[in-house]
Amino acid sequence: SPGEESGAADEPPIDMGLKEEFEEHAEKAKTLPDTTTNESKLCLYGLYKQATVGPVNTGIFSFYPPFL
Numbered sequence: 001s002p003g004e005e006s007g008a009a010d011e012p013p014i015d016m017g018l019k020e021e022f023e024e025h026a027e028k029a030k031t032l033p034d035t036t037t038n039e040s041k042l043c044l045y046g047l048y049k050q051a052t053v054g055p056v057n058t059g060i061f062s063f064y065p066p067f068l
Contacts, residue, residue: 022051 029044
């Protein structure tokens with residue numbers, strides 16, 4: 001009913017124009033100039049993964065065996 005707090009199911013769908021724009025810019029990022037530093041490429045990749053997969057939900061050292 002009106003006035004109730006809205007939940008995730010009540011949220012409007014993502015603007016398809018925004019999704020298409022994101023995909024267009026993601027494709028453009030594949031053709032960066034040769035002068036682009038690895039640090040910049042890594043930053044862009046991290047932002048891309050966060051936008052497409054979400055935030056990291058594992059520990060940074062989760063792939064290392066625990067020290068005894």
